[in-house]
Amino acid sequence: MDTSPSHTVTLDDVRGAHKMLSGVARVTGMEGSRHLSSLVGAPVHLKCENLQRTGSFKIRGAYVRIAGLRPEERAAGVVAASAGNHAQGVALAASLLGVRSTVFMPVGAPLPKVAATREYGAEVRLHGAVVDETLRAATEYAEQTGAVFIHPFDHPDVIAGQGTVGLEILEQCPEVRTIVVGIGGGGLAAGLAIAVKSLRPEVRIVGVQAAGAAAYPPSLAAGRPVALDSVATMADGIMVGRPGDVPFAVIRDLVDEVVTVTENQLSKALLLCLERAKLVVEPAGASPVAALLAAPRAYEGPVVAVLSGGNVDPLLMQRILRHGMSAVGRYLSLTLRLTDRPGALATLLGVLSVVDANVLDISHVRTDPRLGLAEAEVELHLETKGPEHCDAVGSALEGAGYTVIA
Structure with missing residues (x-):
């Protein structure tokens, strides 16, 4: 399948990103899950991006985006807005490339995420109560200073970088029949879909959104990105109120289905990852597992569930685990x-x-x-x-x- 006629990112772009990330991003492991396999009735493997550098897949896209900047753009520095994973990915990527980075984070961002972003080399500025306010502050800073704004998902280079997860899955599990991946803005799912569908068009790709932040179902029905009036979910990593323009077109064409999961299902999935797989996973990262638990017989195996991140504040983890224990x-x-x-x-x-x-x-x-x-x-x-x-x-x-x- 040639994705180039209709999409701004191609398989060659993803392959180029894969070479660029050699020695930068880890080739994360693939862990089998006997418990999930017994529920699904087929082998289930967990792609452990929660064990990636900075604790999520975000380093992949951030590095490719910043590495592609012109010298004069690098000299001006980069700026980003994030409550956690993207912030850390941009901070580390910029440091590795010798680029100055400024990251705007909400005032209430978890202290461990703020500290980690600073330790990776970024100047952190706390602004706004919610990410939308933080985003406006970051874009204003970019306009005033000339710093390059690094979008978390709505850019071809970012999507190409995230797509390297798909190449790794095909190498590690060539017999895969279904890939389940969480969707927020859509960068990871879009990049993964381009890589996988270009090489293995028969592989089914299922995207997962939290029911309280599910912008893709109405957007796909409308044929264009539609903004939600409000979003609310424990899965802050996929709590995005409007699909990105670039990933939307890819997901519309290449992702086979988008399903939603409830807060109870997310907390159950996080608890399962911790108890059965011995993996610390944030709610967004556990969303594919939540989808498997909600309808285990709906997925043809072998199945790969992408655990996209593991950055969860300990206090939030405590509340989620109690929520999950109550749910079960x-x-x-x-x-x-x-x-x-x-x-x-x-x-x-x-x-x-x-x-x-x-x-x-x-x-x-x-x-x-x-x-x-x-x-x-x-x-x-x-x-x-x-x-x-x-x-x-x-x-x-x-x-x-x-x-x-x-």
């Missing part, structure tokens, strides 16, 4: 009311002990306008053993005369 029935939060008398709390805990529910945290409220004079409200956080155990806990409380109110 291993963490239960509930609130109930009881009569406020001596021994009432001990009696409640005795009921929970009988059904082997481990109390992680408890809050006992006596003074609230919503409560009667002889009432107390108890909020419990329990460690449970799955959905059946959660049902058993609820039945035991109901049998003991308690009414769960939340």
